Amino acid sequence: MKKKDDLKLQVSEAILACQDKQADDVAVLELEKDSGAFTDYFVMCSGTNPRQIQAIADAVDERLEALGLRVTHSEGYKQAEWVLLDYVDFVVHIFSEKARQFYDLERLWKSAKRLEPAALLPKPKARKSPAPKSPAPKKRIKKKP
Numbered sequence: 001m002k003k004k005d006d007l008k009l010q011v012s013e014a015i016l017a018c019q020d021k022q023a024d025d026v027a028v029l030e031l032e033k034d035s036g037a038f039t040d041y042f043v044m045c046s047g048t049n050p051r052q053i054q055a056i057a058d059a060v061d062e063r064l065e066a067l068g069l070r071v072t073h074s075e076g077y078k079q080a081e082w083v084l085l086d087y088v089d090f091v092v093h094i095f096s097e098k099a100r101q102f103y104d105l106e107r108l109w110k111s112a113k114r115l116e117p118a119a120l121l122p123k124p125k126a127r128k129s130p131a132p133k134s135p136a137p138k139k140r141i142k143k144k145p
Helices: 002-020 050-066 097-103
Strands: 024-030 041-047 073-075 082-086 090-096 113-115
Touching: 002 024, 002 041, 002 050, 002 090, 041 050, 041 097, 050 082, 050 090, 082 097, 090 097
Parallel strands: 041 090
Antiparallel strands: 024 041, 024 113, 073 082, 082 090
16 A cells, blocks of 8 residues: 555655646546556646756756656656657656647557646645634723823
8 A cells, every 4th residue: 555655655746846837737647557557647738838848857857856757757847849758657748738649648648547746745634723712811001191
């Protein structure tokens, strides 16, 4: 169970990195074990220009390296049309809008379960509100005659 929790944390960090750089249309596909898939998840998003696509890729890489996870393979960074970051258990795809429509991975992997990114993000911890304090006693001010 721990490995699955670690994987969800890693995927959620990749999602957060994409969102931090204002990536468009962030999507997550959970690939089926018997589908011949080579990984468990695809994280996909779009950038509006090559500079943003590279910034998203850099942010994902930095955030996951902070967790001790290094990319095992990457492609497309210089061209910045479709950047692929392979982390073995999940792959991050960062597309230009045109390339995303052309390759249409969501259609190619239509048997995969589409998850909302929020489903993988950690739930905010409920903060305990402090016990209500009794009002401080009012100080009496003596009036001078």
